[in-house]
Amino acid sequence: MESAARKTDATPPPAAVDLKRHLLIRISLFALGIGLVASLMLLYQARNRMLSHMARTGSTVERLINSEVNSGRDAFRRSLDGLVNLDLESLAGIGPFLGICVEVEDIYNRPVVSRCFHDEAYAPAPLRALLGLLVGPDVQYKGVIGAYPGVKVGEFVLRPDLDSEAQGVWAQIRTVIGMSVGILLLNLLIYRPVRRALRPADQILAVLGRMEAGDLGARMPRPRLIELRRIAAGFDHMAAQLQKNQQAQRQLALRLLAVREEERRRLARELHDEFGQCLASVGAEAAYITARAEIHDPALLPAARAVAGVTAHMMESLQGILHQLRPVGLEEFGLHAALEQMVAGWQRRMPECAFRLQVEGRVDDLSDGLTVSLYRIVQESLTNALRHGAPGQVVVVLVRDLAGCRLWVENDGEGRPGPSPGSGLGVLGMRERVEALGGRFALEPLHPQGMRVVADFPPEALVLKDLHLPEGGADAASDCVPHHGAARESDHA
Template identity: 75%
Template sequence: MSEHLKEAQEAAAVDLKRHLLLRVSLFALAIGVAASAVVLQQAVERIGTHIQRTGNTVERLIAGEADQTRDAFRRSLDGMTLASLDGIGPLLGICVAVDDIYKRPVVRRCFHAGGEAPAGVRWALARLIGPELQYRGVIGQYPGVKVGEFVVTPDLDSESLAVWKQIQTVLGMTLGILLLNLLIYRPVHRALRPADQILAVLGRMEAGELTARMPRPRLIELRRIAAGFDHLAEQLQKTLAAQRHLALRLLAVREEERRRLARELHDEFGQCLASIGAEAAFIRGRAETRDPDLLPAARAVAAVTAHMMESLQGILLQLRPVGLEEFGLQAALGELVGGWQRRQPDCRFELELRGEIDALPDALRTGLYRIVQESLTNALRHGKPQQVVIGLECDETGCRLQVDDDGTGRKEPTAGSGLGVLGMHERVEALGGRFALQPRRPRGMRVEADFPAEAVRAVEMNHE
């Protein structure tokens, strides 16, 4: 459900710069197309009215020309050139076709002042006007004798040229709007350029770098957002620092309580078990000479006491790492792995240590030891591995712990489902690191704990 919601939110996201550029460009194109359509429509209406108005004028001029060179008994129009229209014809933008009374063509002329419009404009104008737009008239001679006919049609070359000039004006306006769009886009693009820097800062904070801060854009709205975000980041950083300090304090208290319990168990129960063992040995010695029937009971008490002592030693090892405070982390891990190797001879253990491990802060050393201890316990309890590899590397970039096993008892990671894994996760987070539990292929599990240099320094400062 959340993935579908995320996809819907991404689909609904709007790029302001692209959105603004697209909207204004579409608006400019729409204005250009609409204005061009209006120009063509007005041209069609104007041409239709113009042809009807000029028809009578053309008829009088042609009739006058026909009367100049002919007598009343001659009805031929041979030699007519429409010279009477030479002056006004280019202004009218018309074509005139003259036929005699026998429907034979006499003269065909179009009057235009020159120039040529694009073929597309002429084609569109011709389609809109159609062949029906024309003015038909009769050429007569005194006394009312018909000598021919004429047809006046619009000169598409002249009209399309006039329309093209108007469309050029419209296109100029459209280009002006597009140029204005570019002029608007550039400052908007400049003002929103810090958005990439803001996203980079968000990515750094998502990766755990809470010290990252927002840039201060020139746009006042973005500047306010950046200032508010930095304030929230500072509050979050303080809150997390306080939580981490509290978590480290809790870990320290827990370790101190474990040490106290270990001392109590060692001093009280250890001494008591040692006394019981001594008494059982005394009873067994007396029973051998005086009452052999008591030997089985004495041996049973001694065996139970030895088992309890061994169990107590295991509990003490869990509560207080052997040699960690006295000899350092490297020796303590070696002792821990050696103890498991003695108890699990069928499993091969490898310990790989690199760097200044014993120079780490006490809290981090204890945490690393506990993570290795819990990882080994989980691997040998649930996985039945044949090999376990523990790798710990520390350098100037931080510390990285990795525990790999090839056990077959677990198919999937159980992060958060067990108290041991949950404890490791909480401990790593309290120390400022990143914890991961992943399955290995073809089998086994991998425990990873990564502590960057900042986390190591923070633990050292809190410890001080």
């Protein structure tokens, strides 16, 4: 069953069919087929008719010719003198109906009379030649012309009159051609209303293209064809529901981003106000112990200096964590200055790689959500580029204009881990940020190597209202104050 299911899934979809062209071709082929079959049938009937005439009229024609030759002649004359003047008048009445040609020779095989009984009318030469091929040169009737009492005076050959048959067949074929032309005209009359009824299909495809590009506000036209009208109404209802769900998802995503950023702010405040003050207090106590140990107990100096070193290292690590949680200067100095500081910091840490930042347009007055998202995307893109490859150059370009805001980060690194690009959590987070603001995110490979991160935001995202959570209560005052050191310093003084 699994094998059958796989075969069913692997079956290619049926080819697309253009209904207008399909009808036009089918009816045209039908008309041409009718014309061709009817013409062949007419040719076949003409061939059979000529063969039957040869078989049935040969003896009759022979009697008529003999009667004409013997009329008023001496029975013992062995010539055909006078036959030319008669010109086979005995056959003039029935010859056109029989479709025959008669050739008369004397006993010395000299031609005497050759006559075909047909009217002067036009018949296409190819049609006559085709009839000749169908009948063949062997279809004929040979008879003897004799005089009483049994004296042979000549011979005659009866052949089909191809010109006469061609005239009759051509008249019938013209009727068939007229019928075929009538069917083609009917095809045109059918094609025009079908084309008019299916004309909204182009508009429907245009609406589908807009929706594929992300415009869920596009709506279908209302065609005159009732089936298409029902489809359009159902599609618009589905698009409206999808747009409603997407708006709800975007609001939820924006809310989650706001919650995450607010949590980052709160955590940064807590670390700075609580943990930072405690480290400062430990540093002050370590400095006091070091000063007292130099005077009273030099053996405690290594331990006191170790505590001071660990405290300084923890303070430096705390500054790095605070910078990751809430970039220093992003709110105070703006996005441009924060990006310059970030790129400059990476340049100091990675001097072998060339970093370049290009900013066009005003980017410091963007909405808070977009500003933070742009900063985080650049931050994640630089981290991924330097973590997963060894780039020689990284370029960050941020452009703001009437079309919106576009960001792309390019690097010429050699490789990236994972089965496929864009499968990591960092890329997933960037994609969520961009889509929450109604933008378009893409991860594009460069040739011969490298990667480009693209984030394109519409103009609506530039003025999107920020979602802020209500601030919590006042932070409790820190208890980590260097009171012991201060008191002892006072006593010492």
